[in-house]
Amino acid sequence: MRKTWNAILALTLSLTICSNMCSGMTVRQLGTYSNADKEKVTYRITKESNQQINMNNKPESPYWFPNELLEWNPSDEKNLSLYQSNIPLKERVTKSKLTPVNKTQQKDFQVAALSIMNASTSGNAPHGLNKFDANTFSYWQYIDKLVYWGGSAGEGLIVPPSADVIDSAHTNGVPVLGTVFFPMTEHGGQIKWLDDFLVKDANGHFPMVNKLIEAANVLGFDGWFINQETQGTYDAPLTKKHAQLMKEFVYEFKNKAKDSLTLFWYDSMTEDGRIQWQNALTNQNSCYLTGKNGEKGADNMFLNFWWSGSSLLANSKQKAESLGINPYNLFAGIDVQANGVNTRVNWNSFSKNNVPYTSLGLYCPSWAYFSAENLNDFEQKENRLWVNEKGDPSKVSTVSSSEWHGISTYAIEKTTIDSLPFITNFNLGNGYNYFIAGKKVSLSDWNNRSMADIMPTYRWCLTQEGSNSLNPSFDYDNAYYGGNSINLYGTMEKNRHSEITLYSAYLPIKENTTATVSAMATLETQLSLILKLEDGSTEQIKGDNTINSDWTNITFDLSSLKGKTITSIGLDFCQNTKTETVQLNIGRLALENKTETSIDPVQSASITDCEFDDEGLYAGIMLDWEKCKNADFYEIYKVYEDGSKSFLGSTTASAHYIHGLEREQNETISTFEIIPVNKYLNRGKGTTVSINWPNISAPKADFKVSKTLAAPGELVHFTSLCSKNTETIKWTFEGADITSSNEENPSVTYSKEGIYTVSVTAQNKEGSDKKTITGMIQIKKAAKGTLPILSKGKATTASGYVNSNEAPRFAVDGNLQTKWCATGPAPHDITIDLGHEQLIAEVYMAHAEKGNESPDMNTMWYTIETSNDGKTFELVKEVKKNTEKETLDTFKPVKARYVKVTAIKPTQGADTAVRIYEIQVQGLNQ
Numbered sequence: 001m002r003k004t005w006n007a008i009l010a011l012t013l014s015l016t017i018c019s020n021m022c023s024g025m026t027v028r029q030l031g032t033y034s035n036a037d038k039e040k041v042t043y044r045i046t047k048e049s050n051q052q053i054n055m056n057n058k059p060e061s062p063y064w065f066p067n068e069l070l071e072w073n074p075s076d077e078k079n080l081s082l083y084q085s086n087i088p089l090k091e092r093v094t095k096s097k098l099t100p101v102n103k104t105q106q107k108d109f110q111v112a113a114l115s116i117m118n119a120s121t122s123g124n125a126p127h128g129l130n131k132f133d134a135n136t137f138s139y140w141q142y143i144d145k146l147v148y149w150g151g152s153a154g155e156g157l158i159v160p161p162s163a164d165v166i167d168s169a170h171t172n173g174v175p176v177l178g179t180v181f182f183p184m185t186e187h188g189g190q191i192k193w194l195d196d197f198l199v200k201d202a203n204g205h206f207p208m209v210n211k212l213i214e215a216a217n218v219l220g221f222d223g224w225f226i227n228q229e230t231q232g233t234y235d236a237p238l239t240k241k242h243a244q245l246m247k248e249f250v251y252e253f254k255n256k257a258k259d260s261l262t263l264f265w266y267d268s269m270t271e272d273g274r275i276q277w278q279n280a281l282t283n284q285n286s287c288y289l290t291g292k293n294g295e296k297g298a299d300n301m302f303l304n305f306w307w308s309g310s311s312l313l314a315n316s317k318q319k320a321e322s323l324g325i326n327p328y329n330l331f332a333g334i335d336v337q338a339n340g341v342n343t344r345v346n347w348n349s350f351s352k353n354n355v356p357y358t359s360l361g362l363y364c365p366s367w368a369y370f371s372a373e374n375l376n377d378f379e380q381k382e383n384r385l386w387v388n389e390k391g392d393p394s395k396v397s398t399v400s401s402s403e404w405h406g407i408s409t410y411a412i413e414k415t416t417i418d419s420l421p422f423i424t425n426f427n428l429g430n431g432y433n434y435f436i437a438g439k440k441v442s443l444s445d446w447n448n449r450s451m452a453d454i455m456p457t458y459r460w461c462l463t464q465e466g467s468n469s470l471n472p473s474f475d476y477d478n479a480y481y482g483g484n485s486i487n488l489y490g491t492m493e494k495n496r497h498s499e500i501t502l503y504s505a506y507l508p509i510k511e512n513t514t515a516t517v518s519a520m521a522t523l524e525t526q527l528s529l530i531l532k533l534e535d536g537s538t539e540q541i542k543g544d545n546t547i548n549s550d551w552t553n554i555t556f557d558l559s560s561l562k563g564k565t566i567t568s569i570g571l572d573f574c575q576n577t578k579t580e581t582v583q584l585n586i587g588r589l590a591l592e593n594k595t596e597t598s599i600d601p602v603q604s605a606s607i608t609d610c611e612f613d614d615e616g617l618y619a620g621i622m623l624d625w626e627k628c629k630n631a632d633f634y635e636i637y638k639v640y641e642d643g644s645k646s647f648l649g650s651t652t653a654s655a656h657y658i659h660g661l662e663r664e665q666n667e668t669i670s671t672f673e674i675i676p677v678n679k680y681l682n683r684g685k686g687t688t689v690s691i692n693w694p695n696i697s698a699p700k701a702d703f704k705v706s707k708t709l710a711a712p713g714e715l716v717h718f719t720s721l722c723s724k725n726t727e728t729i730k731w732t733f734e735g736a737d738i739t740s741s742n743e744e745n746p747s748v749t750y751s752k753e754g755i756y757t758v759s760v761t762a763q764n765k766e767g768s769d770k771k772t773i774t775g776m777i778q779i780k781k782a783a784k785g786t787l788p789i790l791s792k793g794k795a796t797t798a799s800g801y802v803n804s805n806e807a808p809r810f811a812v813d814g815n816l817q818t819k820w821c822a823t824g825p826a827p828h829d830i831t832i833d834l835g836h837e838q839l840i841a842e843v844y845m846a847h848a849e850k851g852n853e854s855p856d857m858n859t860m861w862y863t864i865e866t867s868n869d870g871k872t873f874e875l876v877k878e879v880k881k882n883t884e885k886e887t888l889d890t891f892k893p894v895k896a897r898y899v900k901v902t903a904i905k906p907t908q909g910a911d912t913a914v915r916i917y918e919i920q921v922q923g924l925n926q
Contacts, residue, residue, distance in 0.1 A: 042644040046434075046442035049130040053660035054883065055620030057611040059083075060910055061124045061163070062219075063156035066196035069211050074218045078608065079655065081624065082126045085166035085220030086450065086652040090416040092173035093506040098412050099567060101394040101458065105412040110144040110359035112264070112302065112331045113137075114225070116366040117148055117165045119854045121155035123909020126163040127651050128430070128448035129659045135369040136428040136447070138455045139386040140172035141413040141504070145300075147225040147264065149364070151181030153188025153802065154823040154906075154913020158212075166221050167450035167652055168429060173416040175222035177264055178215070182230040184275075188802045188823050188913075189230035191238060198245040209253045216261050223262030225302070226250075231275045240273035247271070247287055250297050265289065265298035267333075277304035280312035281319045281330055290323050302361045305333045308346040313357040320358075331361030340367040341384045341404040348401050356410055379473060383459055394461050413457045417505035417569075420513060421592035423679050424453040431476060431483015434647055437681075438480050438518070438551035438587065441647040450652040451482060451633065457504040461570075466496035470573070470584070480518045480551060480587025481681060482650075488584040492523070492575050499530060501570040502589070506534075508565050510593050515556040518588035521547040523575050525584060529556045530570035540572060547573075551587060558591075566591075592680075599684030600629040602674045607689050608655075615723045616696040621658040623672060628684060631676035639671045639688060648672070668693055698767035699726040703760045708777055708890045709841035709923060710750065711784035716777065717747045722762035722769075730761045735779075750779040778841070778893045782924055787841065789814075791832050791899070791921035798822060798830040802913075811919045819851055819917040828914040829902040832921060833870070839924040840866060841893040843877070845901070846918035849885030857915055858885055861905035866896035873900055883908065893923065 059079045064072060074080055095107040117135050118124040128134060146169050148161035160178040161169075169176045180197070183189040197208055212224055228246065232238040246269065253263055270276050270284040278285050280303055289297045307313050317327040332350060336343045350356055368385050372378035388397040388406030393413065397405040429452035434442035460472045468491065475487035492498065515529055525547040531539045539561060543554035569591075573584060602625050609622035623636065633652045637645040638661075648658055661670070670693065675686035702721035710716055720729055731741040735756040736748040750756065756779070759772035791812045798808035800822040808830050810818035822828040834840075843864050848857035861880045865873035876891040899921050906914035 042642075043441050044640070044644050044646045045440060046444050046646040046648065049444045050618070050660055050662060051131060051445070052883070053613065053618045054881070054908065055611055055613070055618065055660055057609050057620045057622070058129070058659055059126060059622070059657050060122065061126045061160070063121050063150065063159045065156050066158065066193055066208065068156070069158050069215065070196070070207055072211065072215070074214070079622065081655045082653055082657065083163055083219055084653075085163050085170060087167040087170040089170045089175055089222060090173045091418070092414050092416050093418050093504075095412065095414070097506050098414070098504065100412050101461070102396050102408070104354040104396060104409050106355060106410055107412050108328050109356050109410050110328050110331070111142055111407060111411050112145040112147060112300070112359065112361045113143045113365050114147040114149045114302070114361065114363045116150070116364055116370070118150070118162060119370075120856045120909065120911060121150040121152050121159055122907065122911040123856050124162050125657070125659075127450055127653055127656070128164055128446065130444050130446055130649075132430050132432055132445040132447060134430045134447035134449060135366055136430050136449060136452065137366070137369070137382075138428055138452070139382060140169065140174050141415065141457050142386050142407045142411045143174055144359075144414075145177060145262070145264070146174050147177045148179060150179050151183070152911070152913070153183050153190070154821075155911040157181050157183075157193055160215055160219050161221050163219070163653065164429070164449035166219070168452045171416070171452065172454060173414065175262060177223045177225045177262060178221060180212075180224055180226045182228045184229045185231050185233060186803055186805070191230060191232040191236040194228065194230055194238075194242060198242065198249060206249050206252055209249065209256055212253065213257050213261060223264065225264040225266065227266040228269045229275055238269075238273055238275065243269055243271050243273040247297070250288055251291065251295055254296050254298070262300065263298045264300045264302060266302045267304045277306065279304045279306045281316040286319065286323060289325055294324070300329050300331060302331045302333055303358070305335045305363070307332060308349050310349055313349060314352070317357040327357060328359045330358040332358045333361045333363055335363045336367050336385070337364030338367070340371060340381060343404060344402050345404070346402055347405060351410070354410070360407070360410065375476065376473070387459060391459075392461055393458055413504050415457055415504040415506070416454065417503055417507055420507070420510065421590065421594070421679060422505070422507065423588070423590040423592065424455075425479070425481040425588050426455065426474070426484050426486050426586065427451055427453045427479075427482035428455070428474060428484045431479070433477070433479075434483060435479040436481060436647070438520075446483065446649060448649070448651060451650055456486070456502040458501050461501040462498060464496075464498045466493040467579070468492050468496050468498045470498045472500065475585055478585050478587075486586040488573070488586070490581065491579065492525075492573070492582045493579045495574065495576050497572055497574045499570055499572045501530070501568055503569040505566050505569055507591065509558050509561045509563065511559060511562050512593050513558045513562070514592065514594070515558055516588070516590045517543070517554045517556075517571065517586065518551055519547045519554065519584060519586050520549060520551045521582060521584040522549060523580055523582045524548050524577060525573050525575045525582070527554050528572040530572050531561070531566050532568040533561070534565040534567050547584065594680060597630045597678065599631050599676045599678055599682065601685035602626070602628055602634070602676055602687040605674055605687045605689050607691060610691050612694055615700070615725070616694040617663045617724055619658070619661045619663070619691065619693070621661060621672070621691060622655065623658070623674060623689065624655045625674055625687070627654045628676040630678055631684060632679045633677055635675045635677055635683070637673045637675065639673045645673065663693055696725055699723045699762035699764050699769055701760050701762040701769040701771040703758070703771065705758070705776065705890055707842065709783045709787060709839070709893050710777070710779055711781055712751055712753060712779055713749055714784065715747050715749055718745060718758070720744045720760065722760065725764055726762040727764040730763070732759045734758070750777065753779050753781060773892055776892050780924065787922040788925060789920045790834050790838050790840070790923055790925060791919060794835060795833040796830060799828050800824060811916050814918070816846055816850060816917050819915055821913060821915050823913045826906050826912045826914070827902050827904045828906060829900055830916070830919070831870070831898055831900045832919065834897050834899065834921065836926070837868060837895050837897050838926050839893055839895055840899065840921055841923045842888060842890040843899065843901070844918070844920040844922065845887045845889075845916060847882075847885050847887070848907075848915040848917070851915065851917040853915060855883070855885065856908045857911060858883060858908060859903050859906055859914065859916070860908050861903075863902045863904065864889060864891070865900045865902070866894050867898040867900070868896055870898045873898070895926065
């Protein structure tokens with residue numbers, strides 16, 4: 001699936017090719033696209049980016065502890081425009097105008113998804129990065145609300161959705177809620193945080209209400225989900241007063257926010273201040289929805305999961321109606337995080353005669369993404385979860401009453417397609433390449449869910465004649481614009497038709513409305529547009545061209561349908577040459593009354609932040625500019641002296657972060673261009689900004705070694721860590737069988753016992769640098785083979801820990817199922833007492849990922865220190881850029897009793913919780 005092309009290639013986006021030579025690379029002419037000056041552009045295909053580079057100035061979507069949000073001032077956010085949604089919430093077609101595709105769908109029924117859209121609370125780029133991996137959820141048509149699930153004791157409790165998720169949801173008419181999460185005490189929850197959240201001012205009001213409203217309005221999302229599960233401790237318990245304050249908080253929020261923001265309450269804390277899940281609407285929790293005098297509380301309630309096999313939902317419906325609450329404002333929870341579509345549900349407890357008692361709340365439907373082994377698996381799991389076992393929403397599920405029915409069984413497909421233009425490039429929001437006008441302009445992985453299009457409503461509804469057997473899926477290897485297209489692959493019989501219904505709509509046709517499809521096929525194919533109309537009729541309209549092996553734009557004249565309303569959009573394929581296996585790609589669909597609109601030029605562009613790595617070979621660059629009138633998004637390019645360009649990214653924001661840009665050979669200045677683009681793919685006039693790269697002349701020398709305590713005759717491997725501008729390397733090995741080497745990563749042996757010095761010299765034409773470590777290698781007969789673990793079961797102390805189940809002793813118990821975890825501000829340290837002085841040479845550590853947690857939680861920056869008295873410590877190793885789940889750090893052997901590990905930056909992002917599953921101090925027992 002992955003690509004390994006490393007050279008900068010070149011590309012033509014037209015049939016005309018010029019043969020310039022630039023820096024030793026062939027450059028081909030890009031055909032004229034519709035930009036401000038109608039200029040011809042020369043592209044260089046952007047090469048793969050270095051996935052291992054992690055720049056420290058990478059922007060990060062915000063999240064807060066309560067006191068942090070109370071002090072938050074949006075004007076202090078230097079990257080605020082990156083964190084804000086740029087796409088307003090689109091209105092959906094009224095459900096009364098929608099037509100169910102199966103007999104069990106209910107129009108009033110709703111679905112809320114509590115989904116992990118990013119793997120952790122911290123470290124999330126607001127508009128993606130040059131990486132492919134992203135939860136590109138695309139079954140928006142089945143949900144009515146998305147709760148951006150997040151929050152942890154080690155990162156933050158109040159989590160607004162990232163801008164790219166808001167944009168993607170809003171494009172599809174789905175409101176997005178941030179999460180307020182007070183975790184259970186055993187997961188690090190503290191009553192202090194709840195007290196901070198519920199503090200009142202001198203006038204008896206809650207400052208936090210204003211801050212939650214401000215955050216939602218400034219960042220552009222649609223409300224909050226409150227999950228209060230902190231039980232407290234004996235010394236600091238949860239009380240009835242907390243519940244009373246929370247009720248007052250909920251009512252004050254709704255009184256101030258009115259209907260502009262949604263408040264969603266989780267069934268956890270009862271009105272008497274206990275964490276006691278009701279799994280229903282009861283007298284114990286209804287107070288959070290409505291007051292005794294009919295006061296308006298939270299808009300919705302998520303009912304806990306344990307209702308299956310009971311009458312709790314039927315009772316909840318009756319209770320809601322008695323209180324004047326719409327039962328479909330209650331969401332019966334189903335936890336699919338662990339088992340997905342293998343989750344057993346008693347659907348008879350959920351509905352009667354296929355009519356649900358309440359709406360449905362899915363906890364972690366993101367299971368489909370996080371459990372997927374590959375892209376195909378992700379696509380299949382999402383389809384089975386949201387549609388049904390038949391993979392066709394028009395067909396009724398026939399599985400048993402306890403098996404997963406699929407959401408299309410109950411939820412009607414919603415749509416925002418109600419006005420012109422409607423244009424989609426079938427972008428999911430990520431890709432392994434980037435395409436413009438059907439031609440590949442970049443080999444670099446990318447994700448930006450803000451760029452996601454409206455995907456097909458029906459997945460998948462096909463009617464096929466004869467032996468036709470086209471199978472639809474998403475294609476990541478070919479696209480018209482962006483990263484994806486729809487692929488249909490299978491057999492087509494001569495003169496037999498295959499029809500696919502793609503979109504639900506309520507779209508009026510005007511006098512000059514046209515439709516255009518961009519498609520390609522391995523066999524010449526006839527394409528027709530299939531439109532179902534509000535009056536019940538179906539129109540099949542032939543295109544003005546046939547599909548062939550190149551991207552073909554096919555236009556359909558809709559003038560004869562003026563005044564009518566489209567209710568569904570589909571395509572019909574037929575080939576009349578021979579029966580054969582065929583692959584078709586649909587890259588773009590546009591229904592429009594195209595009018596020429598000028599796009600304002602980009603103005604006030606600047607570089608607001610620029611950081612280089614230690615060697616000056618990679619840069620993290622923040623660009624900023626004013627929004628352009630009539631621009632729907634922007635393309636970012638690197639511009640070369642000869643006028644050629646390489647594509648770096650696209651965004652809906654008026655800011656863009658270039659992550660880990662690699663410096664090219666002899667490059668001193670890099671220039672970037674920002675170009676405004678509208679939905680028709682017309683381009684306006686761009687502007688350029690530049691950076692100066694730092695002077696990197698003399699190299700830097702460094703190295704690491706596989707083991708520093710070895711037996712005579714054992715092979716010892718040395719690895720150069722010299723800077724990349726090093727031209728030659730020279731090693732010196734005192735006492736080794738080979739005393740010098742010019743290899744980059746040599747291996748040597750030592751025949752005699754002793755203590756030996758190692759040095760490495762890095763040199764280029766600008767100078768040299770030498771690193772020498774005296775006594776780096778000790779050769780002892782007793783060190784033969786694997787060094788013994790000296791730390792297992794030894795006494796430990798730490799700066800802190802979450803609870804007794806994650807105490808420091810679990811870091812040295814030899815069990816990778818347990819861990820030491822500490823929350824709060826970093827650094828965190830743990831000290832191991834070996835009992836007496838030992839000869840120590842290396843430390844193995846198992847980080848978060850080794851315990852099946854996110855790689856983003858692996859310890860990035862840590863130190864290892866040793867001591868003989870437990871008071872005065874000496875640094876033996878510092879690691880600043882670790883990303884791995886396991887580390888083995890070797891160092892000059894030292895005699896010590898105590899070993900201290902300090903996590904300075906405990907994760908890859910801003911999460912300040914340390915998670916260490918095992919520490920093994922290795923050496924010789926003295």
